[in-house]
Structure formats: C-alpha cells, structure tokens
Amino acid sequence: MDHFPTNWGRPRNDAVDAYNTYPLHSRPVHHDSFADGVQRTQQPIVTGTSVLAIRYKDGVMMAADTLASYGSLARFKDVTRLHAVGDYTILGAGGDMSDFQYLKSVLNDLIIDEFTQADGHALGPSEIFEVLSGIMYGRRSKFNPLWNSLLVGGFKDGKSFLAYVDLLGTTYKDNAIATGYGAYIALPLLREIMDAKGPENISEEEARSMLTESMKVLFYRDARSLNKFQIGKITATGVEISDAISVPTEWAFAEKIRGYGAQTQ
Amino acid sequence: MSDLMAHPYHQYHPQQPQQRQFNPYTENGGTILAIAGADFSVIAGDTRQSEGYSIQTRYAPKVFKLTDKAVLAVNGFAADGNMFVKKVKQRLEWYRHAHSKDMPLRAIARMIQTMLYAQRFFPYYVYNILGGIEEDGTGAVYSFDPVGSYEREACRAAGAASALVQPFLDNQIYFKNQTPALGSAHPTHLPLRHVVELVIDSFTGATERHIEVGDSLEMYIVLARGRSLQGLEGLKDVRELSTPGSNGERLFVLRKPLKRD
Amino acid sequence: MQINGGSVIAMVGKNCVAIASDLRLGNQALTVATNFEKVFPVTDRIYLGMAGLATDVLTLRERFRFRVNMYTIKEEREIEPETFAHLVSSTLYERRFGPYFIEPIIAGITSPAKGSKPFIAGADLIGCLNFAKDFVVVGTASDELFGIAEGLWEPDLEPEDLFETISQTFLNAVDRDAFSGWGAIVHIITPEKVITRKLQARMD
Numbered sequence: 001m002d003h004f005p006t007n008w009g010r011p012r013n014d015a016v017d018a019y020n021t022y023p024l025h026s027r028p029v030h031h032d033s034f035a036d037g038v039q040r041t042q043q044p045i046v047t048g049t050s051v052l053a054i055r056y057k058d059g060v061m062m063a064a065d066t067l068a069s070y071g072s073l074a075r076f077k078d079v080t081r082l083h084a085v086g087d088y089t090i091l092g093a094g095g096d097m098s099d100f101q102y103l104k105s106v107l108n109d110l111i112i113d114e115f116t117q118a119d120g121h122a123l124g125p126s127e128i129f130e131v132l133s134g135i136m137y138g139r140r141s142k143f144n145p146l147w148n149s150l151l152v153g154g155f156k157d158g159k160s161f162l163a164y165v166d167l168l169g170t171t172y173k174d175n176a177i178a179t180g181y182g183a184y185i186a187l188p189l190l191r192e193i194m195d196a197k198g199p200e201n202i203s204e205e206e207a208r209s210m211l212t213e214s215m216k217v218l219f220y221r222d223a224r225s226l227n228k229f230q231i232g233k234i235t236a237t238g239v240e241i242s243d244a245i246s247v248p249t250e251w252a253f254a255e256k257i258r259g260y261g262a263q264t265q
Numbered sequence: 266m267s268d269l270m271a272h273p274y275h276q277y278h279p280q281q282p283q284q285r286q287f288n289p290y291t292e293n294g295g296t297i298l299a300i301a302g303a304d305f306s307v308i309a310g311d312t313r314q315s316e317g318y319s320i321q322t323r324y325a326p327k328v329f330k331l332t333d334k335a336v337l338a339v340n341g342f343a344a345d346g347n348m349f350v351k352k353v354k355q356r357l358e359w360y361r362h363a364h365s366k367d368m369p370l371r372a373i374a375r376m377i378q379t380m381l382y383a384q385r386f387f388p389y390y391v392y393n394i395l396g397g398i399e400e401d402g403t404g405a406v407y408s409f410d411p412v413g414s415y416e417r418e419a420c421r422a423a424g425a426a427s428a429l430v431q432p433f434l435d436n437q438i439y440f441k442n443q444t445p446a447l448g449s450a451h452p453t454h455l456p457l458r459h460v461v462e463l464v465i466d467s468f469t470g471a472t473e474r475h476i477e478v479g480d481s482l483e484m485y486i487v488l489a490r491g492r493s494l495q496g497l498e499g500l501k502d503v504r505e506l507s508t509p510g511s512n513g514e515r516l517f518v519l520r521k522p523l524k525r526d
Numbered sequence: 527m528q529i530n531g532g533s534v535i536a537m538v539g540k541n542c543v544a545i546a547s548d549l550r551l552g553n554q555a556l557t558v559a560t561n562f563e564k565v566f567p568v569t570d571r572i573y574l575g576m577a578g579l580a581t582d583v584l585t586l587r588e589r590f591r592f593r594v595n596m597y598t599i600k601e602e603r604e605i606e607p608e609t610f611a612h613l614v615s616s617t618l619y620e621r622r623f624g625p626y627f628i629e630p631i632i633a634g635i636t637s638p639a640k641g642s643k644p645f646i647a648g649a650d651l652i653g654c655l656n657f658a659k660d661f662v663v664v665g666t667a668s669d670e671l672f673g674i675a676e677g678l679w680e681p682d683l684e685p686e687d688l689f690e691t692i693s694q695t696f697l698n699a700v701d702r703d704a705f706s707g708w709g710a711i712v713h714i715i716t717p718e719k720v721i722t723r724k725l726q727a728r729m730d
Contacts, residue, residue, distance in 0.1 A: 042287075137344055140289050141387075164321070168291055169344035172314055172322040183319050428702065429673020436674065436698040442727075443694070470676035 044096035044147040046070050048081045049224045050182030051092035052214055053151045054190055055175045055199035056207035059160045059235035060153035062090050063211040065219070066244050067226035068097045074226070082232040084239040086111045088156040089125040090232045091132070094179045095148035095167065103146060106135065125154020125161035125234075129171075137169025149179035155234045160199075175199045178214075181222040186214035204233070216247055290342050290390045291316055294477030296424035297327055297338035298467060299396040300438060301404035303454035304492050308336040308396035308406075309464050309484035310424075311523060314343055315477050323480035323525065331357055332367040333507060334398040334514040336485045337377075340424035341391035341411070349389045353377060370397045374407040374415060381413030388412050392423035398514050402489045404454075419454075426471035426478045433470065437463050457486070458496035465521065472523045479526070484519040527578050527627060529554065531705025532564050533665030534575035535696055536633035536646040537679060538658075539688035542716045543644040545573045545633035546696045548665075548727075549709035551580055560708040560729075568594055570720070571635045572607050573713055574614070577665030578628035578651065586626055589617065607634030607645040611655055618653030625651045629664035635717050642717040661695075667703035674699050685714050685721070693725055701728050 002008065046068050053062040068076040081100070083091045085107045093100040110131060114123050123131075129152040139145050145167040154161045163173040175198075176190040193202070193210055202210070211231055219227045227249050232241040297310040314325035328338045329350050337353065339346035356376060360368045368376070374395055381389060393409040408421040420438045422430035435441040440451040455463075464484055472479045486497065490513050497503060497517060506516040531552040536545040551562035565575040566587050574590060576583045593613060597605050605613070611632045618626060632647045648662030649655050656662060661679055663671035675695045683691055693712055700707040710725040 137348060140287075140344070143287060143289060145287060145289075168289065168342075169348070170291065170293065170316070170321075170342075171344065171347065172325050174322040174324075177322075426673065428669035429676070431673075432670045432698045432702045433674045433677045435701065436694060437677075441701065442697040466677050470673055473676050474672045 042096075042144075042147065044099075046075060046097045047224070048079070048094045048097055048100070049222055050178055050180040050186065050218055051081065051094050051149070051151045052178045052182050052186050052190065052211055052218075053092060053153050053162055053176070054194065054202070054207055054210060055153075055160050055162050056202040056204065057200055058204055059155035059233060060090070060162050061204075061207045061211055061231060061233045062092045062151060062153045063215050063229055063231045064092050064094070065215065065226040065229040067224070067228075069224045072223070074224075077226060077228070078244065080230065080241075082230050082241050083107075084232075084241060085128050086114075086123050087238060088122070088234065089128045089152060089154040090234050090239055090241065091128070092151040092153070092179075092232070093148050094150075096146070099146040099148050103132070103135070103148070103150075107132070124156035125152055125163075126156075128152060128154070129161070129163050129165070133163075133165040133169060133171045136165050136167065140167060140169050151177055151179060153232075153234055155236060158236070160234075181225070182214070182218060185221050186218055189214050189217065207233075212245075212247070216249070219247075219249065290345075292341065292390075292425075293321070293343040293346075294425045295327055295340055296422065296426040296430065296468070296471055296475070296478050297340045297392070297394055298420075298422045298430060298434075298464060299338060299394045299406040299408075300420040300434070300455075300460050300464065301396065301406040301418070302457055302460055304398075304402060304404055304489040305457050305460075305495065306336070306396040306398060306404040306406060306487045307457075307460050307464055307484060308338050308394065308487075309468065309482060310338050310340065311468060311472070311478050311480060312483055313478065313480040318476075320480075326483060328483055328485055329354075330485065330506065330516065331373065331395075332397075333516060334367070334487055335370050335373050336396050336487060336516075338394045338396070338423075339391050340394075342389075345389040346391045349380070349391055349393075352380065356380070369400045370395070370405055370407075371399060371417075373397075374417070377407075377409060378413040378415050381409060381411065385412050392427075394421055394423055396485070397487050398489045404487070404489065422467070426475040429471050429474060430467045433467055434463070456495065458499075461486070461500065461519070468523060479523045482519075482521045482523050484521070486517040486519065488515040488517070490514050527629075528666055528705055530578070530580040531666045531703075532562070532577045532580075533663070533667040533671060533696075533700055533703065533706040534564050534577045534631045535661060535663045535671050535675065535692060535699075536575065536631045536648070537661040537675070537683075537688060537692045537695075538644045538646055539683040539685060540681075541635075541642065541644065542683075542685045542688055542714060543633045543635065543646055544685075544688045544692040544712060544714045545575050545631065545646075546692050546710055546712040546725075547575050547577070548667075548696075548700050548706045549711065550705070550707055552705060555704065557708060563711055565711060565713060566590075567720075568610060568632075568634075569604050571637070571715060571717075572605070572610055573633050573715060573720075574610075575631040575633070575664075576628045577631075579626070582626040582628045586617070586628060586630075590614065593617065604637065606636055606640060607632060608636070608647075610634070611645075611647040611649075611657075615649055615653035615655050618649065618651065622652050627651060631662050631664055633713075633715060635715055638717070666705035667699045670699035670702045671695065685716055689714050689721070689723070697725060697727055 051064045064081040068079040149166045176194045178187040294315040299308040310327035395407040399405045409415040534547045547564035551559035636643045714721040
C-alpha cells in the first residue's frame with residue numbers, strides 16, 4: 001500500500017479539489033539512470049541447431065552437429081554442443097551458445113562444490129536436470145531467459161534418464177526427444193522405431209545408426225546445420241563423447257527436384 | 266524525404282532500436298476434469314503435452330496426488346503448472362510437520378487461492394481443479410481460475426477442450442434441460458461406475474474433436490473412508506495407490522489409452 | 527462472425543435427418559430479437575441453415591431461393607440435396623476474396639428416385655464442403671456442439687429419438703454460449719413429412 005496520496009495518480013490541486021490537504025506531499029519519483037542500459041530480454045546471437053537423443057538398451061545416446069551459426073552465417077564450424085556433466089550425465093544444447101557456455105560454467109561449479117563435500121554422493125542426471133530446469137524457469141520468471149533448448153541424458157544406478165528443458169522452463173521426459181528442427185524432421189523417424197521396439201530392444205549399433213541417419217536427413221533439410229556431428233553415449237561404463245564425425249553427402253538428386261525453387265518448369 | 270524532415274514531428278529515424286518483448290508463457294494443451302460423488306471424487310486428465318502442432322511427449326502427468334484424500338489437476342502452461350504443484354506440495358509438507366496431520370481439503374483449496382492470488386500481477390498461467398474427500402466424508406471438487414477465484418462444485422472441466430466437455434457434463438451430471446418423469450426426481454449424486462463411464466466418454470469425445478487432447482487418460486479415484494469399492498473391482502486398468510486394508514481414504518488410479526492421432 | 531451470434535446443427539438418423547437453430551439475434555452482447563430463425567426450407571425435403579452475419583443470412587436466403595427457382599425451371603425437376611450443397615459451395619466461392627460472413631448447413635432427404643436417403647453437409651464461409659456421416663455444426667457455439675454431439679449422437683436413431691438427441695445436444699451447447707440461445711427451432715425431415723417444433727430454452 002502506497003500511503004502517499006500524490007502517488008495515486010489523481011490530480012491534487014486546489015483548482016480540482018477544494019478540500020485538498022495542505023501542504024501537498026511531494027516526493028521525487030525514483031529514476032534509475034541505468035535502466036535503459038540494462039539488457040534484459042535478448043535474442044539469441046550465435047546459435048546451435050537441433051539436438052537428438054534416444055534411450056536404448058544400455059543407456060542414452062545423443063547427437064548434435066558442431067556448427068554455431070551467426071544468423072545465416074556458418075560462423076564456427078567446430079563447436080562442441082554435447083557436454084559431460086559429472087560422471088553420469090550429458091547435456092546437449094541448442095540455441096544461444098554463449099548462454100550454453102554460461103550454463104556449463106554454472107554446472108561445473110556445482111559439480112566441484114558437490115565433489116568437495118566428499119560425502120559419497122555424486123549428482124546423477126535427474127539431479128542435474130532438476131537444477132537445470134530450476135535455473136531455466138527462474139531466469140524466464142525474471143524476464144531474462146537463457147535462450148536454449150536443452151537435453152539432459154544420463155545413466156546411473158542401472159537406470160537411464162532423458163529429459164528436455166527450454167528457455168521457458170518447459171520440461172518433459174521421453175524415450176526419444178529432439179529439439180529445434182529435429183522435432184519436425186528427425187523425431188518422427190526416431191519415434192517410428194521407438195514405438196515399434198521400445199528402448200530395451202534397441203542395440204547400441206541400431207541406436208547409432210538411427211541417430212546418424214537422422215543427422216544426415218537434418219543436414220539435407222535444415223539450412224543451419226552441418227554434416228559434421230558428434231555422438232555422445234552414456235551407459236554403465238560412463239560418459240563417452242565421440243570426436244566429430246563427417247559424413248559424405250550426395251547432392252546429385254537435387255538436379256531432378258521439381259515443383260519449387262528457382263526453376264520455371 | 267525533405268518533406269518529412271520539414272516537420273518536427275516526422276523526423277526520420279533510420280535505425281531506431283526496436284525492443285522485442287520476450288513472452289514468458291506458452292500453452293501446452295490438454296484437458297482436465299473432475300466430478301464429485303456423495304462419498305467419492307474422480308479427477309482426470311489426458312497425458313499429452315504439446316506446443317503448437319508438435320506433440321512434445323505422449324506421457325506428461327497433469328494430475329497429482331497431494332495427500333491421501335486430495336488430488337490436484339493442473340492445466341495450461343506446463344512449466345508454471347509443475348512449479349505450482351511443487352510449491353503446493355511443499356506447503357502441505359510444512360503443514361504436516363507443524364500439525365502432524367494432513368491439511369483438510371477445504372484448507373488446501375483456500376491455500377491454493379492465496380498462492381495463486383499472490384502472483385496476481387505475474388500469474389501462474391494454469392487452471393487448477395482440486396478433488397478429494399472433505400472432512401465430513403463427502404466427495405468434493407474445487408475449481409480455480411489462474412488468479413485464484415474459486416468455488417466448490419460437483420463437476421468441472423478445464424483446459425483446451427473445456428468448451429467441448431463442460432456442456433456434456435451439464436447435461437449428464439446436472440441433468441440440465443432434462444425433466445424427470447412425472448413423480449420421480451433426478452438423482453443428486455451418481456454412482457461411481459456411472460461417473461467413471463462419463464469421464465471416459467468425455468475424453469474419447471474430446472480426443473475425437475480436439476487435436477491437443479489424446480494419447481492416454483489418467484484418472485484418480487478417491488473413496489471416502491470405510492466405503493465399499495462400489496464396482497471399482499470390476500474395472501480393469503485400475504491400480505490402488507493407498508495401502509489396501511488401511512482404514513483411511515482409498516486412492517486408485519485408472520490408466521486408459523486414448524487415440525494418438 | 528460474433529457480431530450477431532447464433533448456431534446451427536444438423537444430424538443424421540435412420541431414414542431421417544434433423545436440423546436445428548437458435549432464435550437469438552444480437553448486436554454484440556446485446557440481444558435485440560429472440561425470433562430470428564436461421565433455418566429455411568429450400569424444397570419440401572431440403573432445409574438450409576446459416577450462422578454468422580445476420581444481414582448475409584437474409585441476403586443469401588433470397589439468393590438461394592432465386593437460384594433454386596432458376597434450377598427448377600431450367601431442369602424441370604426438384605433439386606437434389608447434394609446438388610444444392612454444391613450450389614451453395616459455388617455461390618460462396620464466387621466471393622472467395624470478399625466473402626459472405628456465414629457458414630451454411632444443408633440437411634435433406636434425397637428424392638425417391640435416388641432412394642430417399644438422408645443427407646447432411648456443412649461448409650465454411652468460402653464454400654469448402656464437409657459431407658459428414660454423423661453431424662455437422664456451425665456458429666458461435668460450435669465447440670460446445672462438437673463436444674456434446676460427440677457424446678450423445680449414435681447411429682440409426684428413429685425420428686423421435688433423433689429429435690431428443692438433437693434437442694438435448696443443441697440446448698446444452700447454447701446454454702454455455704453467450705451469443706446463442708434464447709429458444710430453438712428443430713426440423714425433423716423424413717421421406718413422408720417434416721416435423722417442426724420450437725424449444726423453450728434459458729433466457730439468459
């Protein structure tokens with residue numbers, strides 16, 4: 001409750017209100033000189049595109065290409081978007097890469113803090129996810145979001161874990177998740193196999209071929225993607241993130257595509 | 266150009282910085298529904314979570330057990346919904362530690378109104394329906410709007426397909442626009458099995474005509490203490506969550522597939 | 527579409543069809559008349575319902591009367607329901623880029639030569655036809671109508687049962703819509719006769 005009538009917005013002067021109290025209270029309106037200088041809402045600048053992940057027999061496998069775009073410019077072509085957090089978790093990121101970098105440092109500090117406790121407890125994927133979704137939802141609630149779509153995959157105590165969180169703090173878990181364009185292009189391909197077999201009947205080789213095939217399809221259709229990607233897996237033996245894999249591409253068929261584009265017939 | 270410059274109010278600003286406003290909300294689809302009986306309460310929701318035309322997941326619960334006799338269904342912006350349920354559960358735990366008993370349903374309802382209104386100027390973008398058993402042993406449903414306005418009712422539908430489901434409930438639960446045969450009256454409360462069938466029909470209907478509803482139905486059933494199963498034993502897909510044989514309220518969950526298209 | 531309000535529904539039964547409209551005419555939230563029927567006979571066996579902008583409802587009623595008369599004179603026979611549905615569709619599509627703001631519903635029984643079969647169809651404001659086998663709905667209460675019709679309708683209803691089904695569907699739907707209601711009119715069309723009944727409804 002504001003107890004100062006002058007702040008209520010009603011004109012307070014004798015011409016309008018003869019019964020006005022005198023002297024009028026007046027208080028300087030607080031003005032933050034730096035308000036305009038503070039950048040709150042933003043837009044993504046250097047961005048990564050889709051991340052794909054599936055649960056399979058031995059754990060979770062995740063894939064992301066190594067491109068960080070600056071608008072339509074393919075600015076950085078060797079950026080790792082899969083990041084190991086502790087010993088049981090992989091974090092995959094799409095969206096703003098500087099926000100991702102910040103998140104990595106926050107999670108790194110967290111892992112160090114927990115390690116320093118030396119209490120015999122280590123953070124598993126579900127704990128990391130809880131922290132991460134808390135950060136993301138907290139930042140959106142301050143109107144200052146971290147502009148990312150994130151996948152958290154992990155394996156601990158015989159159980160695999162795969163979940164999504166984005167800039168709004170929206171979360172969900174599933175056997176197959178894809179962010180960005182992957183949700184439109186790759187996810188239907190992944191779900192087709194996942195729905196037919198279930199994660200427990202997908203071998204490591206099959207999981208790898210599912211993701212590789214999906215990454216190829218994405219490269220053909222997503223203009224902000226690259227035919228160079230990494231595959232990370234997390235199983236009982238721990239985290240493994242591959243070196244960048246370049247896959248050959250075939251464009252001869254493009255000549256024969258008709259119906260849209262520049263050609264007139 | 267020179268014409269424009271001549272006017273002081275039409276000065277040309279070549280690159281005025283433009284502010285795009287970040288939108289902290291989204292809609293995640295789905296529908297929830299609750300019906301109160303004389304000595305039971307049924308709280309249900311579909312499990313699809315979507316954004317736009319994309320199905321994010323086919324199983325994201327919107328209905329949550331709060332205590333042995335209270336169940337909360339939350340629909341709207343999923344991130345807000347999950348956070349709200351988390352905070353309600355936290356408050357209920359504090360209450361348990363302070364008073365060594367569960368908070369009564371009507372008190373949970375008032376607490377939810379307070380918690381929602383506390384965010385009046387940055388609301389939780391969610392519709393809440395609270396169902397359960399009152400201290401006097403009656404089945405109860407409380408429904409809320411996003412800023413806490415609430416009411417105890419016999420039935421309520423909310424969410425994406427609320428407009429499709431609510432009139433059906435008016436007709437089948439409240440017998441609106443129906444006149445009883447001469448010398449008879451409409452029942453004030455329906456039997457449990459009948460209510461369960463109505464909920465299933467509501468969701469199959471909503472699934473048929475609304476793209477954001479489907480995948481599967483998750484229905485919680487709370488029975489007042491000391492009541493018989495009332496035909497629940499004949500239903501498949503039902504699982505008891507409370508410890509069988511305990512003489513408190515009994516809680517059941519029924520899961521049923523809905524169309525996935 | 528929400529200026530004048532109003533809703534229409536049609537349903538298929540066993541050798542019969544039913545069509546119903548509300549009676550409200552509004553100016554935004556203000557109700558100005560409670561006797562505005564939105565269903566009109568086209569022939570003895572075909573009825574046309576329109577929901578949307580009231581002025582266009584009246585205009586199109588006259589246009590369709592004219593065009594059906596022309597058809598009857600030229601062809602020297604009564605128009606079939608399906609043919610009439612296509613006539614409605616092309617009339618609306620003629621105004622593709624400056625449309626009449628109505629959505630039509632056609633309900634009828636085909637001629638004895640064609641087997642006296644029940645027929646219903648709906649369309650959007652530019653004439654995209656929808657030949658449903660169960661029911662079609664249009665108007666400000668369309669969401670409500672869809673939901674409750676999906677719950678109440680069943681195949682092969684006899685005329686009196688169809689009347690009860692369409693009436694309950696319609697009344698309970700418009701009671702949840704601020705722009706529709708204030709009474710309703712129902713037509714049950716069978717090969718032999720048309721039964722027309724007015725329904726009393728909530729007036730709020």
